[in-house]
Amino acid sequence: MKFSLLFLSLFIVVSFSHAKVYSPKVLTQHVADLSGNWQNFLQYQDFQGKTGQALAEAVFSYLTDTVTGFYHSVDIRGDYTGWEDRTGVRAQQEVVSNYGERIEFCVVRDPVLSFNVHGYGLCFHNSDCWNGVMKSLGFDVRCGSMRNYHKFSEIYFAGAWHYIDPDQRGYVKKADGTIPSWADLAANSSLFDANPFNVSPYFPFQKTNPIAPGLLTFSMIKGMADSTRLQSTFSETFPSPNILTHTMDYVLRRGETIRRYWQSDSGRFYLAIEQWNRNTTTAGSYWAGVANSYWPNFSLDPQGPKSFESGLGGSANKTGFGIITYAPDLGDASTDYADGVYADSNVAQNTSGVFLSTDGSGYVVFKTYSPYTIIARANDVQIRSDDTGGAIINYQTQGATQVSYSITNGETWVTLESGTALNSVHDLSIQMYGRYGYLVKFTFTGTTGSAGLVSFGTRTLVSVAPMPLPRLKTGSNTIIYSTGDVRGEKTTPINMHLDISDSAYAKRMMVQNTTTYDPRQLTTKMRNGDVTFKVLAPHGSKIKWCSMAAHVYGGWSTAYDYSFNVSPDNSSFTTFGTYATQAGRHWNATFNQTSELADYGNIFYARFHAGSSGGMNRLYLYAHYEDSVSAAEDQAVVTYGYEEDGVPKTHTFNADSGAVENLSISGAVVNKWVEISNPSSTNGTKIKGTLPNLKKKAGLEIYPNPFNPSVRISGTGQYLTNTNQITVEIFDVHGKLIQKLPASGNEFSKGVIWNASSQPSGVYLIRAQAGNVTLDSKAYLIR
Template structure:
């Protein structure tokens, strides 16, 4: 019994310390890391050891590649805003200008915002000075990106896929090209691609080399110092019973549809015609070096916790006056209580577009929840991190599927709250699951190629911590929501003003994480108007107490008529609890300058649980048009090698955090991926239960396979350690245990089997 007790302590320690998978990431050597961990990006062999011009050229080659790069299609609003139908608002403040958001979620765009993401990438990998510029008021139809290194500015245009190298091998600035437009006539170093867009292309915004030369010769020019921002990361968490499957190609209209913002979206519209070419959705206008092999992908996130197991404590966001029992999670004492679950994804939530492509009124399948309750229950949801709630249903013994696609389209997450009232044990939640569709850019996915593939799996956020993210949806165009979310405001506020929303004062917002957690780090930013001869200093400050704000970012606009700039910063905090206050200051005694969009991301850490669990990674791909799959268990820094032959077409890749209380596989079913699993019968049972451990293979080193089986009650107390049974032969893959139950109360029990360090858990129901 002493050895059994030692096994129990180990197993409970693992169970309590591990559960969630924090910011899981799968990479192969064929793609660089675009998640926001830019040191990881630079560790890709394409960039190792390079600086200055060599690094800028390598980054250009990567981001203009027809597989790893983005492509020219149409403008993309990065996420939801209440100004859907206001073109100027969307154009200036809501287009995707964050490189992480652009390269992981969308993967395409137009020059006046995608070149901002290109300069944002350059800044992220170590180039301190970048800028974009345009001609005419507001920048015309194109922006010209430049990066500073080796004592000068250099023009590399990733959106229109070209740059010039002079005979001495250096890259000129845009001003040098304006002074010598003939530089565009030759390509002595065979730069490729070299402005490949055709003359008179199928879209007005497609500029050929001759178009660019004409602009250089004839158009005035102004600089936009920093039109990009860099707050987004691909950090997220998988809870027990949750998985994310990302597809290289979308299907059935499941995609991000920014084109609905076009008032001219109809059968005669050029964009309508492009989208309706198969496969349906955004795609390059032209092929070859001007285009991409990618179109648009999507993802499916499913979450189905077993509420009577550790899945609940691992996955619940907040709760009050509830306790687990054999049926689910119920009121612990007479009165009221609640359970809150959170859905959060760094990929923007989409839906399936049905009959109407110009409206979201018939979109479905994007955010679906299923719940079953007992007793008096009210169900509600929140899109502002719990600041306000919208009721979904009220009643007794609810069993419903709710499709929230239209409410969640374009967002990154939401909360669902179950509020109970009545006597202890009478009201509660017996089942809950969610299914979420998201937009995915194929350029970021860890593809497999013919030949050798080294697959790496790692965990931890962009700063190396095991955190969860809050993306506070601040929408200054929505006065009601802004006033509801703001902690305080002294600034003059005009939500419908295009370039004068916040000025002469400040506004403070709060990011609140659950009790028992601490804010670890933040990313904050703002879009601003400046440079109209109206002196102004913008600042952003942070605090853990709504006082004594520490200034973490300052921006002073240059003189001139540019606008639509942005500034941002990121940093760690210490001694903060579960509150982060952010103060945005928009100057004083100014008339023209203002803040027009605000960004706030907070990353929090659990005070008692920070280790990351293992996951199951599964690939699906075609080999010579025949579908194949493989899976492997992965922990932090796992490396898995796979050699493939034939013609490879990547289909999807999945990361799953297995449920800690999964229902047993029914007799006759095949265990997932052929690995070890548990079958229990009968289940529920009255006196005896047979526990069948299946698919157990002898170790390759010919040592005996070590199997330890223990049974616990729902509180985690050990009930029984069952002895290792004898096998008929060393090659046997099935072992049977019999549990004879006596003097135990009926209820839920957990069977845990440790097979050479791999732990499997199943629910066992003793009916008594």
């Protein structure tokens, strides 16, 4: 039996009415909402009704918790290309000892991005993200420096500043119940010695690992506050350069699934290559030395970033990852195509797929987008060139076809291949690493119906922080499913991800630039002019609102000239954000602003302005658009994978927005993954046969997926698992039968194991046959 993996006929007796799902989200009562909707965040049970100091302490407890909190590890570089002429710049910086400034503008400082995608960082990252949360909750915030070594936070309430340090896991509370400022502690460092209210954690780090970057013991922190040892710059305060633009908004199309794992494995985690390059020739002596000193901790199982002190780090000292799969049915019996296509021209659906509707040329564009950063499986973490499995696209075409992709939101395209009757799988991990999405375009040439797209699919690996995942616990669990963007609306996000440290990329994105632009500058990359970018949404849609932000040379109580401006036609611009003078002795500042775009169409222009003094160093641009046709949302399928007393289990339920599912677990729980699926309109589980009970739908459970080298294959659905004999077949991407695994219904319900040690990495079709019921699913072997 031979067939194409990418061209399967899908049948189901029951018909469905489907539409895409806007920003689906799952929460339990055990976690707060960190998606960027701060009013929802405040609905967490420990925050309700609290203000001022009580709220600050509650949020501190939550974000320093060993499960729901972030942890202190290494810094996170946000730019995916790095600075131009890296070796030369590094060498120069080492000479002048300003390597610290070099990474300042590369560090992730958006709390929504950080706490959902990464979950760890150093003080100058964690403190800013903490301040971003508190600023979003209505507090004034600022940063300070302990002898130019540790960057700490201060929060303003009750008419005064208060030193609260979640990065170092502590704050002081005096006998009267108030929290002092750092200046107060410098005047009376003995306040550290008493802890009358048993604040916990209370500066717990022991620095058992002398290499641990930025970890301070209790005595070290107290010593820095000792007024007899103060340096002139000890009390330096400066703006907190947090960014508040990222949201966890996304759209789940028909045939699309997102699965997020609590624990990463096999090298699937985010890392900037330059952080772990231990070669002095390519990295420079300083950075190679840093990488070598951190390497023993990084290489501990599981490999990847982790706290340098186990048990005190937060978020269980680990990183997670996610897998987003998209497999639409393109035939005219399905509505998947209309729901998922980004743009098209001169094509129409038929029984085989999407083909030219008239003679000439036509095209189809699909968009992959995730609020989570795209990653890959790291092999040698010192290089990017061997990364795999991060951004896989597969397709089958007929007739003359050119395939291309864009990382510039369609402004420029890169040809992937051209030919006829293409049947390809491409791994774009290197091209997409660190980004949030891309476009794929199929251009057809020929006569009516002679060329088109038969099948298309993507599989994307993303970085996921476990701290906000909706975990289950022993006892009663209330699972809440909701949809809607950060404002509760049905919009689709656009993240332009402007990287001005890479001039070639930046110039492809710019519509106009009158600034003095030098990507090699540390603190003034763009100054004395305007830079304009075009934001394009699908034809017929309406852009509703945008967010802009910038890292700028600021502070010093100087009135620098920066502004954000928008226009529907690149002619008449409206200013909606201007820089406000900020106090503090520091060259690194930020400002953010959001603007409504009433009566805009599917295009707008965003202009960043910088005056003759100062300069802009990182730019951020997000937009949200409303589809031209708004249909009722799909009912999603939510599935949990967990262990109870060591036994793997799953729990699945169908959910409309606002659905509440109750789950009671009596045994010890280990959370494994949580999945949200918008099934294909011809059913994403690829079922043939009559379904006697839609609430107990038949399905294949592939775990883990991706896998290496063994995978457990199990089935659900009473009519399936009660069958006496089941045959599981594994096919490769070419349709070649690799192996048969016979099993009884009882064995299949528990899971049969396929060991793929002798097979190459790739996509495999898993098919289970039981009587008149057939189930198909895909498994991904990645070595």
